[in-house]
Amino acid sequence: METRQIGRPLTRNEDPRLLTGRALFVDDVELPGMLHAAFLRSPHARAAIRSIDTDAAKARAGVVAVITAEDLGEYWQPGPLLVPPPPIKGMVFRQRCQVPLAKGEVRHVGEPVVMVVAESRYVAEDAVGDIVVEYEPLPPVIGLEAALSSDSPRVHADLPDNIAADVHQAKGDYAAARAKAAHLIRRRFTYDRGASNPMETRGIVAQWDHKAEKLTVWDTTQAPVFIRNGLAAMLGLSERQVRVVAPFIGGGFGPKMMMFYPEEVLVPWMALRLDRPVKWIEDRLEHFTATTQERSQVHDCELALDARGKILGVRDDFLMDTGAYNPYGLTVPLNSQCTLLNCYDVPAYDSRFRAIYTNRTLVTPYRGAGRQHGIFVMERMLDAAARELGLDRAEIRRRNLIPADAFPYHNELIYQDFAPLTYDSGNYAPILDKALHAIGYAEFAAEKAKARAEGRHLGLGVVCYVEGTGIGPYEGAKVRVQASGKVTLATGVGTQGQGHFTSFAQVVAEQLGVDVRDVEVTTGDTDVFDWGAGTFASRGAVVTGSAAHGAAVEVRTKILKTAAEHFECAEADLVLADGAVSIAGVPENRITLGELARLANPMRGAVKPGTVPGLEATSYFGPQMGATAAGAHAMVIEIDAQTMRPTILRYVVVHDCGTVLNPLILSGQIQGGVAQGIGNAFFEELVWTDDGQLLNASLADYLLPTALDVPRMDVLHTETPSPLNPLGTKGAGEGGAIPVGALFAQAIEDALDLPARGIEVSEIPLSPSRLWEICNPSG
Structure with missing residues (x-):
């Protein structure tokens, strides 16, 4: 051996x-006498609840319980703030967390209003259809900028406006950097919403053993200890009396980390109250509106450079849609704010974000957790700067990389782990060079010209990224x-x-x-x-x-x-x-x-x-701070100029996550991340109407990449061990997804020669139809 x-x-x-x-999954748990739960959910983005008539549902054979917010008594209370905000001077933070069942008002489509427990899921679903709720529809808050208007409706009437948080962080003197800049680049970028769509949706089974006085919960959670502690406190049990099991889980990606969904609070309560096991398994439609989502940001950015293309400073002001409630604090926008600095030496940075309450599904971390947004902004700004300065896009990146002898590199911002943002170790130039060589960067101009002579549209993209890990x-x-x-x-x-x-x-x-x-x-x-x-x-x-x-x-x-x-x-x-x-x-x-x-x-x-x-x-x-992984992605893409359908011809990832424990598993993690990144970049977008209705809440309408869309890829590694832990490891679970949006935008522009036509890609996600609209602004 x-x-x-x-x-x-x-x-x-x-x-x-x-x-x-x-392997045991939550839905595999079958117990004697098990009951099944279903939920009546709001069909409105915002509405007042005038009355709820549950008599017909209670009368249906096989129904055991029908529960509204009023029936919960003292158990009805807003959920906890799961991640408090870090101590950033001058910040505004207004916490509003979701409730088990809506009382008085619903604030997003899919919010649970009534819980039904029956002998089978079929009976429970039929009973849900028996319930009559009188809603008074109210004007919803959907658009981010409209939400800031003084005459906008308020998602939470007790707040003075729809701002959940207002945070400003800075390093250096951006005003001085701007004053001496040879070039100023300004752009606006949008990065819209998507859903996580794991193979296994959420689910929970709870069983109370009255003889042992013990509650056992099987839950599709990424944080079983927190669930155990929270349920024990809420149910008046000792932690010894609650066992939470997170068995095999068919994909988590972050939304299953968001502890204390309403269903996680209600199913154990019902099992305890009825002294019978209760199961709830989320269906796919519920997943699209009841499971937390991510993305939806609007950035206004300015980049100051000297005559050689060296970054002097960056200013970024962005809005983020946090949805109807904000249980996960500021993790996502802080990640965006901090990760925008990327792997570059940025002497001055001035950044402000405002998290906005809207009448849409809650936002919590999803693979990448806001890092995609920051990387997209910085990489797109460098692409624009390279064009203005007449520089090669790889060269402008190389000129701005943090040098290997500058680590640990202090960014002077507070990160999501409440520690100063510090890159523990790295060597970025070899990563970029390795990616350029592997993709055939030096030879690509000739390859592109030959393809164009044949009527084919080839483009190449290359982007860099960092990933804060291991907090x-x-x-x-x-x-x-x-x-x-x-x-x-x-x-x-x-x-x-x-x-x-x-x-x-x-x-x-x-x-x-x-x-x-x-x-x-x-x-x-x-x-x-x-x-x-x-x-x-x-x-x-x-x-x-x-x-x-x-x-x-x-x-x-x-x-x-x-x-x-x-x-x-x-x-x-x-x-x-x-x-x-x-x-x-x-x-x-x-x-x-x-x-x-x-x-x-x-x-x-x-x-x-x-x-x-x-x-x-x-x-x-317990690490003193997070370890910083880094990498570069490169891609050669072909675009059908008639259908705007992309085909990825080559894909290269060069990744540095410190000491590699198992290269086979690491490659699988990266490839899975790239697959999700491809979906986020070009296929997946949740489409909402102005009144907050989700139009594509099914896998028939929401486009996920298939095996035909995800290419084989070359995954290469470099190892810069972290000094922060005995193994020298850094995380790798999200790096595959983080830079793909920026990579697609650059490669598409290159393939279709869009900048020569005065067109830039400034939004994600794309689709063939949306790309056609961008390329044909006059229709």
Whole structure:
């Protein structure tokens, strides 16, 4: 067996269960006497509720309960603020969080108004149709700029306006930079909404065991410990009485991290009240209006440059649609504000954002979590600047990259983790050069000219990006060697397909000298490990991986100490490999880890004072700040000039996420991110009417990229280890998605020679029809 486990391209430990249908998902949970829930949801973006008649629904055979906000009594209360705002001087922040069921007024299409519990989902849905609600439609708030008008309706009548937050951050002196600039570039950009659309929608099952006085909840959540803690507090139970299990989850992407959806609050409450298991599984229509969304920003940006194209400063003022409520604080706009600086040396920066309440679905982080927006703005501004200065687009980027000797690089802003935005390590120029070489940048002009002579429209794009990853507060891990010789690892984070069962096992196996297949990993079960924050912000490998490493190192120390006592030799004389400890040079003189585990947990005899039995350890890791990954994407695209349909001919990713734990899993993460980025850039857009109705709330109308639209790609890696954690890792879960919008815009402009016609792509997402409109402004 190889002693080195980290860095090996191992196939995933979890795949046999997934591929053979033996993995547990929430909808697989079937319990005796289970009831099923359905929800009556608002058909209006904004309306007053005048009356609710539930008599017919209650009379329907098979209906067990019909619940309105009034029936909840003291349990009806706004949800918690999940992420408080950081301490930024002068900021305005007005918190309004969603409620379990609407009372008095509905504020977005899809907001739950009535809950029905019945013997089957079929009966529950029919009973929903029996309910009569008298609404008085009110004028909704939809457009961002219109929402700022003094005569705009207010989403929350108790607020003076629709501003949820107003935050200004700055570094350097932008006014001075502007005054001495040789060139000023000004542009407006829009980045509109999309839905996450995981294969598995949200779901929750709750069971109250009155004999054990214990509530068990199976939930498609990315943060099971927070759910456990919150439910215990709300239901008046001790945390010991609540078990939350996040089993296999068919895609999370951020919206399943948004803790305390109304359904997560109501289903356990009903299970406790009825003393019967209750299940609710979200349908696809519900997903489009009831699950949180992301994007929708409008940026007005100015870039100041000297005569050589060196950035002197940037000013950006943007609006962000936060939807009807704001439970997740300022994570998304802070990410946009901070990530706009990208991998470039920006001496002066002046940025203001206003988060705006609208009568649309809530906004919380979705893969990339606002970073796409900042990258799109900066990369588009550099493209415009390159044209004005007559510079090559790669060259203007190269001239502005942060040099390798400038790290750690301090950006002087407060990031989403409340710490000053600092890039811990990096070497950006080789990343860009590697991407240019891999895509054939030097040869592309000739390739494009040849294609054009054949009537084909080829374009190339190349963009850079950074990704803030691995933020705190902390995660923990418990490692134990069993008497069988097998090793267990337990952690509080959930898993949604990232390969945690393998990469965490590699970290532990490396220290304990066992085969990766002999490390059993348990994630997301609060009865097995009950501390932690959750899976978000590309933090699993960094924070949980480091905790697993720490626990494994401690167990290794115990193994060697126990073996040295057994052999009556020095620990330095021992070799730990292949699931056993032997004396160096005498491999036949060995003892297995299982035997050592039994020695460390004796059933008879005296135990030395202070001795902790067993070969196990629990460790926690909390980073002082996030680690910064970086990369470059390059793409060659062909556009059909008649249909405006794009075909990706080549796609290259060069990614630096520090130490690579498993290149096979890493490539899968990046490719999945690129696939979502392609959807976000060119296919996916939620289309709303002026009165807040969603027009394409189905997979028949909402365009997702298929396997035919996602190309094979070359994924290349560089490694600049992070100094912030013992593994040197940085996150990689979102980098594939972050720069794709900017990449598409640049490549499309190149393919259709749009700048020569005075046309620029300043919005995302696109579609063939929208691209045709941009290219033909006169119709």
